[in-house]
Amino acid sequence: MIDNPQIAQSFAAFPAPARADLLRLRSLIFETARATPEAGTVIETLKWGQPAYLPKRPRTGSTLRLGVPKAGGFALYVHCQSRLIPDFRALFPDDFRYDGTRAVIFHDGDTPDNHKLALLIRAALTYHLK
Numbered sequence: 733m734i735d736n737p738q739i740a741q742s743f744a745a746f747p748a749p750a751r752a753d754l755l756r757l758r759s760l761i762f763e764t765a766r767a768t769p770e771a772g773t774v775i776e777t778l779k780w781g782q783p784a785y786l787p788k789r790p791r792t793g794s795t796l797r798l799g800v801p802k803a804g805g806f807a808l809y810v811h812c813q814s815r816l817i818p819d820f821r822a823l824f825p826d827d828f829r830y831d832g833t834r835a836v837i838f839h840d841g842d843t844p845d846n847h848k849l850a851l852l853i854r855a856a857l858t859y860h861l862k
Contacts, residue, residue: 739776739783749840750806754783754798757808760846761785761796764853771857782809786857793857805842807835808849810856820852 734740743751743758758776765774765785773788779797786795794816797809810816812834821830827848829837836852838844 734776736776738778742778742781742783746800746806747804747840750800750804753806753838753840753842754800757798757806757844757849758783758785760849761853764850765857767850768854768857770861771854774857791860793861794859796853796856801831801835801837803837805837805839807831807837808852809835810852814856814859816852816856816859819855823851824848 734743743755746754762774762785765771771787771793774785775788777784777786779795782797782799784795784797787793794811794814799807799809801807812832814833817830817833817836820836821828827845831837836844836849
């Protein structure tokens with residue numbers, strides 16, 4: 733359930749196939765956050781009109797965003813100037829599709845490996861604690 737009506741509206745605006753996939757990624761972000769106590773409370777907000785997730789405590793982690801790339805499908809975005817995607821790509825060069833240093837992208841209906849994606853999410857939520 734999405735409490736914030738603006739965030740709910742942003743999900744409602746996504747194409748139906750991508751929306752279902754993005755809601756699954758949203759759940760994975762919150763599940764991973766609960767399993768990562770050092771991240772603290774994670775807040776859900778909008779950045780650039782996209783659902784965004786970051787630790788409430790400043791200087792803890794980097795923002796994750798969910799969205800639909802221009803070519804379609806769905807994506808998990810990170811700050812493009814971070815080392816998050818390059819480090820994740822080094823671990824899983826052939827397991828995912830990447831958009832430079834800013835996103836892991838998927839086709840509608842893809843079933844991403846949640847265990848592997850949780851590593852990226854955890855790294856983002858604790859990025860500044862290294």
